Amino acid sequence: MTSAITKAIERVAPAVVSIASAPHKVPEDQYVVSGEKHNESVVEASGGSGFIVSEDGIILTNQHVISDEEQFFVTLTDERKFAASILAKDPPGDLAIIKIEAKNLPIAPLGTAKHLKLGETVIAIGNAYGQFTNTASAGIVSGLSRSLMAQIDEQHTEELFGLVQTDAAINPGNSGGPLIDLKGEVVGINVAMIVGAQSLSFAVPIDIAIRDLEELKKFGYIRKPYIGIKYLPITDNIQQELGLETNSGALISSQGHKERAVEPGSPAEKAGLQKGDIIIAVNGKDVNQHEPFGAYLTKAEVGTVLVLTILRNKHKKDITVKLEEWRSK
Incomplete structure (x- = not known):
């Protein structure tokens, strides 16, 4: 019998995308997994993840995923690749709204973080280390309304607050991907992990991003x-x-x-x-x-x-x- 976790992942995974800067190569040994190396000596570096929220190509992600890139690309789960443009940024929330020119895309259903409870099961989805697409990890909500200082780029830090804390693993490349509940609805956007600590990951409540989307639609900006x-x-x-x-x-x-x-x-x-x-x-x-x-x-x-x-x-x-x-x- 298909589990609730599997059903939730299947509902959202088609809308999860990989976001990369203009293609460039990096040493493959930066991406060694379990001590094994592949035959290829180089791989394409990826900036992070995102997820589609409208059939015509609007995507939510973290600002730090795209902050320093003048040109970047979005790769869908069917491996189609599109150039992306920035519609708006929300630095205090480390959020960005970007767009690709496409139609009839799968979308991730948006829920709310307002009713999350400690101990509730959540699942983080993203592209771990920039090359393992649709990596999913389950955990629980281990804290609510957390705050921390995060490095948004090389020159700026922002105080992020109201965060959802979870022990679901958020790996490099997962930033910008969705945190979902067992209904298969997005309740947060994966934003940070505490380097060197186990089971300490954080997500921005999806309600902040929903408000940003509404502001963009109403005023043309956030x-x-x-x-x-x-x-x-x-x-x-x-x-x-x-x-x-x-x-x-x-x-x-x-x-x-x-x-x-x-x-x-x-x-x-x-x-x-x-x-x-x-x-x-x-x-x-x-x-x-x-x-x-x-x-x-x-x-x-x-x-x-x-x-x-x-x-x-x-x-x-x-x-x-x-x-x-x-x-x-």
């Missing part, structure tokens, strides 16, 4: 509430390392000399926020590891007015900020 700061989530280690007066909150800071902590002309600058300020509360609710600052921004809308409680030179101060519109490029 709208996000914009405040205009770079910040570092404060932990016990960060507090000790920097000698801060609190072990929670968001420290307004830049990562390099060329990067500004507060963007010129931004809502943050207009409101008077400064580099070194620590945001400890939003509208009277604490900012901490369970409710990070980015989570408050995600829940907000363009035009929302936030009252930020900050620490500046060890003194508390309330600053009112009106969020403006950020458009995807």
